[in-house]
Amino acid sequence: MTPLNETHSIDLRSWVASANDGATDFPLQNLPFGIFRRRGSNESFRGGVAIGDQILDLASAVHRGVFNGLAQGAAVSASRERLNDFMAMGTSAWSALRLALSRALREGANERHALEACLVAQSAAEHALPATIGDYTDFYIGIHHATAVGRLFRPDTPLLPNYKWVPIGYHGRSSSVVVSGEPIYRPHGQSKGTADTPDFGPSKRLDYELELGFFVGPGNRRGAHIPIEDAESHLFGVALFNDWSARDIQPWEYQPLGPFLSKNFASTLSPWIVTFEALAPFRAYCRRAQGDPEPLPYLRSDENMARGSLDVQLEVLLQTEKMKHVGSQPVCLSRSSFVEAAYWTPSQLLTHHAAGGCNLNAGDLLGSGTLSGPHPSQAGSLIEKTIGGREAITLPSGESRIFLEDGDTVSLRAWCEREGAQRIGFGECVGTIRAAPFDTPGALHPAQTGHPHGD
Amino acid sequence: MTPLNETHSIDLRSWVASANDGATDFPLQNLPFGIFRRRGSNESFRGGVAIGDQILDLASAVHRGVFNGLAQGAAVSASRERLNDFMAMGTSAWSALRLALSRALREGANERHALEACLVAQSAAEHALPATIGDYTDFYIGIHHATAVGRLFRPDTPLLPNYKWVPIGYHGRSSSVVVSGEPIYRPHGQSKGTADTPDFGPSKRLDYELELGFFVGPGNRRGAHIPIEDAESHLFGVALFNDWSARDIQPWEYQPLGPFLSKNFASTLSPWIVTFEALAPFRAYCRRAQGDPEPLPYLRSDENMARGSLDVQLEVLLQTEKMKHVGSQPVCLSRSSFVEAAYWTPSQLLTHHAAGGCNLNAGDLLGSGTLSGPHPSQAGSLIEKTIGGREAITLPSGESRIFLEDGDTVSLRAWCEREGAQRIGFGECVGTIRAAPFDTPGALHPAQTGHPHGD
Secondary structure, three states: OOOOOHHHOOOOOEOOHHHHOOOOOOOOOOOOEEEEEEOOOOOOOEEEEEEOOEEEEHHHHHHOOOOOHHHHHHHHHHOOOOOHHHHHHOHHHHHHHHHHHHHHOEOOOOOHHHHHOOEEEHHHEEEEOOOOOOOEEEEOOEHHHHHHHHHHHOOOOOOOOOOOOOOOEEEOOOOOEEEOOOOEEOOEEEEOOOOOOOEEEEOOOEEOOEEEEEEEOOOOOOOOOOOHHHHHHHEEEEEEEEOOEEOOOHHHHOOOOOOOOOOOOOEEEOOOEEEOOOOHHHEEOOOOOOOOOOOOHHHOOHHHHHHOEEOOEEEEEEEOHHHHHHOOOOEEEEEEEHHHHEOOOHHHHHHHHHHOOOOOOOOOEEEOOOOOOOOHHHOOOHHHHOOOOOOOEEOOOOOEEOOOOOOOEEEEEEEEOOOOOOOEEEEEEEEEEEOOOOOOHHHOOOOOOOOOOOO | OOOOOHHHOOOOOEOOHHHHOOOOOOOOOOOOEEEEEEOOOOOOOEEEEEEOOEEEEHHHHHHOOOOOHHHHHHHHHHOOOOOHHHHHHOHHHHHHHHHHHHHHOEOOOOOHHHHHOOEEEHHHEEEEOOOOOOOEEEEOOEHHHHHHHHHHHOOOOOOOOOOOOOOOEEEOOOOOEEEOOOOEEOOEEEEOOOOOOOEEEEOOOEEOOEEEEEEEOOOOOOOOOOOHHHHHHHEEEEEEEEOOEEOOOHHHHOOOOOOOOOOOOOEEEOOOEEEOOOOHHHEEOOOOOOOOOOOOHHHOOHHHHHHOEEOOEEEEEEEOHHHHHHOOOOEEEEEEEHHHHEOOOHHHHHHHHHHOOOOOOOOOEEEOOOOOOOOHHHOOOHHHHOOOOOOOEEOOOOOEEOOOOOOOEEEEEEEEOOOOOOOEEEEEEEEEEEOOOOOOHHHOOOOOOOOOOOO
């Protein structure tokens, strides 16, 4: 794990004034990476670093000759249309570029003159996915989520016997991972009520899932293990992730091979990836309860138990169509934290994933699974918050919700704060529900394979 | 669906003499596509077409100006390092190139002189994956397999209630799909016996799965449906596919989200993709038993019911290390057929996949699931053939097998034959089991992320 260094000092101030505002997610100590261009332009998408309310355009910065040595090579890779090459470079390159950026963006830096021309306001930018995601895996490490959902089906034994031994995960759909802001079309699918025959139509139980996503850095060859002690050097950074789910499609389709149409219509990723190095001040002991088994040896190291987890605060906000019309701000639905929610650490997920012989590649995405705390106010999904859809939520607008309705906008947020360290944040992960873009089967148009209606 | 045309005539003969040998998988009526280069060379991988015991190098053929019009553009796309661009072009381009190839390779063709210099012997070639597989989905449409495996767990109700309504599928691991001939490393994983604590180590119940793989052609946008009537124009072709499985890892890990390490260590694909157009003479009625429900409207069309299935014969062969040493030929373990095994058609898989809103891309791979017939001699996996590992198979070499041992080579084969049509074949899909490349966790080397031992 990366030790603390000068880039983490709470005393650092940037010549980008907005980075020194205590409320920003992106102070000089953060320096997350993303892919952007000026909104509505025909520019190429390219790599950038968030600083205050600005983006440092890495392609421009490279062009101006601001970097040297290893940082220069790293900046060239990070300035491309996707971050995969940069992710593949590994910790030395990542650290060299972070240090160079930290020094060049500090108050009094000689690079200020050259870099001032490389800033783009975040409000004027649009984003693409930070990486080409070769494979996306979703885990299920939120033990309170697994318990709450399990209780709906099996009141006496909510957690299955494998839960505390195996980091449960499954392969998700990478083609439908989209960047924050892209519309989320209500999925169609089969659901089974009390009638003999299942129905096919738009989901009536559309839900969000509050997750973190971990990006793989250097991968491994097929058949080669990644020891737990080495795992974190294969992890580049962390983003917010919303794994939208159709709760009426899932129970009918998921036996025996797992979720399919109930999950593969869309997942939303935040634009900014916070590096593991930026998270160094916020590492935490991985919580275990009395009586929990020791992890098997391949998943166990002293350092991983002592500091393998992440002290990240999480929040879900909802704004309905009506709230937008009357100008009401989004309302907080729940708050939780990674360290309280997660039974396994990111390193354990990576090591387990490769332990069978599976090859991972730079840019692969590992979702955490829903991160709920133990209390209903900490539920990371509506199915938990409404106790399986039985108890509606009343909103300040006077509306109520059991599941999501068309026009609802869900935003995820996250941040880290700790005495003696500068607060850093993850930005936002946003999606708005749109009506299913095609009608029930009788009304399908044969050629309807282009862009859906209303977009 | 493509109608019969002159390229299917049983009377066609090629100036490539080996294509006229009745035993070849690759007569002039087949013309499957793959990616190859001369074995051991530093040449670029490029597209080729199998003809008899030769490969027509499409890059060379394009260079010699053999093609015109739409066929010329199609040949340029098909000559690249991967077939994705060609797959994305759609049926008109595929058909134009097939017709041009059929005419240019016929006895008496003027193109003979130019094309003779573009042939590479299959025995001198090596292959890469035919496409970059963005996402790989595995279905479970072998109803006799689902019944036989289900019976091991639930003797009274082997098939789950959703089976005859939902084409059951799940997302697999695309990074570990490899081309025929690549070594298969015995996976590690957790398994749970009667002890309180699970074990971690090399799988003791390694199995094959006899499948077909369907490659997606033109895709769809997120949220856009693909009507069943239109589905086959989105399917490029068919390959052999072996979805290796660890039967001791799977039962412990797969609840509630499906298989993970038990499947993601490797899947083997044959080098050649037989196009749906080549399969036109071998279309078949999709079998249903008395009392089976009608498919829901979005999965139903008259043409799909009448001709949606494929009359493809399938075979699994095994050759042990000992058999190789004494020069014994591979022994046939089982024979089945797609039309007898499959409850759903390829079009139904594609339409269902996109029905929720999931976007598919050219080069995506849809596995059929294990294709077993109703009799034990038709089992597409060892877990079925050995009745859950209880009844060993005796081989002609005097050896016995319950599951696969190191050094075992498994080959899948397939072909189509019908009165009045030329027999066509799929080539081979081969993999040999190698010892797990790393030892139990205590013996792991921290830097062991390079190429595994013994390769």
